[in-house]
Amino acid sequence: MASHTAQLRPTPPAKTGLRSIRWRRHLVGYLFISPWIAGFALFTAFPMIYSLFLSFTKYDLLGPPEFVGFSNFERMVSDHLFLTALGNTAFYTLLAVPIQLLLALFMALLLNQKLRGINVFRTALYLPTVTPTVAFVVLFVYMYNPEFGIFNAILGWFGVPKQGWLTDPNLAKPAFIIMSLWHVGGQMVIFLAGLQAVPETLVEAASIDGAGKFRRFWHVTVPMISPVIFFNLVLGIIGSFQVFATAYIATNGGPKHATLFYVLWMYRHAFENFRMGYAATLGWVLLGVILIFTLIQFAISRRWVYYEGEGA
């Protein structure tokens, strides 16, 4: 022990100096990310834990939360609107997201052409996406009007009779899906960035090997952009499961609960009836549902998503 320290004696100043520098670097690192650590603790971690606690309570904001065990979960299972809301949301998500992605990819392919003035078109296709959701929904309420809306006017050119887009329970969800198609600019731009990253040499090589346009697309482009497709799919599904503003503004859940989406239903419990405990339960259940969908997608993704550099 003594000889050990003796041996080290000549170097201590330098060593502690180095060590303190290293420590300082760690400290500085934490200092820089400290806003995020505080924000994560305050606005993510704490709310999630608190919400989990609330989901086992009855809490109307007036008195303190009252512990009720699993009764919120029991109540949810027997609530006839639970399946309606979840079913509506799943129906909307599973139909809207694939259509949105196909349209976004199609538009990105159009915009990936080497044409003059392509920027003008890029702007035209992206513009509706930056439109405020509320302004957009209000506009669509007007356009879907059965009496004087332009949807019926345009369909009238083809001899289709007037439809009650937002008043017919069978048409309301499709009407929402159609509306959502004007807000796919984000996905489109991400696809476009993906398409532009596909190495031209690969496409050329396939072309020299005699692959036609369709085969080049299917066997070269699609695998190369599969990570982007996957990214859009995962985030699209997470986003769609939380659809709220459109239904809240356009139909408020009607007609006949046809557009009662999960978050709208949850919103009513929380902010119209002040059942905070029950709403927290519903939030956690939705998180679970979304998590399951996401995990399934990650599991399936191994079969079809190709990451360059990981080997084939």
Add this chain to the structure above:
Amino acid sequence: MQRIGQISFQAREGTTRRRTLLAYGQTTLGHLVGYATLFFVAVISLLPLLWMVSTSLKEFGREFLFPPQWIPNPVVFGNYITAFETSNLARYFGNTLMIAVLATLGTVLTSSLIAFGFARLEFFGKRVLFIILLSTLMLPGIVTLVPTFVLFRTLGWIDTPLPLIVPWWFGGGAFGGAFYVFLIRQFMLQLPRELDEAALVDGASYFRIYWRIMLPLSKPALAASAIFSFIHHWNDFLNPLIFLNSEEWRTLALYLRFFLYTEVGGGAGLTRWNLMMAASVVMLIPVLVIFFSAQRYFIRGVALTGIAGR
């Protein structure tokens, strides 16, 4: 031997010429089809917005015509004045602007700090923390809605703009702020390390390196974040709906929804669509101004996140 070489040379020349001719024919036809399809899609894409503007200029009563009047006649610019005169539209505009600007300022400042930490500094658990940060991107914000409401209520922040601003001075919390951190970090990673190493040798502090070297160089990423953030806050509906109640703090998004349900402009169950559309256009204008003045950052911003490659 020479002849064979010549033949093969000729043959090669022949095929190249044929190929270019073929390619030429393909491209002109391809261009034509490309343009036609683009034009068709662009018209459909812009139709709702054009309809919004057209309606906002219609004389009262003409917005209910069927078949619809495509081009307003007469053109009534006065609808915009009426929209401002019959409501506190100017105030709602100011509220929305204030919230969007303050939240964006916080986002850009704190996200760049955090991004610098993740891009340039070493500390224990950096990898794990970064993975946690990224995973919050996929966290459905809806789970934290109820507890954050309770939290802000306890703090007495309900019906003040604070819940819409303060989280953004902490990297955005569960509200999706990780996106901006990620975007800026990706950009900073591309900047040469020699820059900060040289500054470090010269005795500059890390904060100085961040403020004087990294921030100015990261302008494109900061601009993209600022634009995304501003538009997000300007358009946001759910958070103002939950955290703001009174007319005093009403935002444009809340006002439009309020207008639709109360039919302020018409009474007798008749929505004044022309005024409503005028108010919508007013809400749209700042977004368009920003979009057109900083369009290039949009595409670059998305490409920057590295989503394209991975």
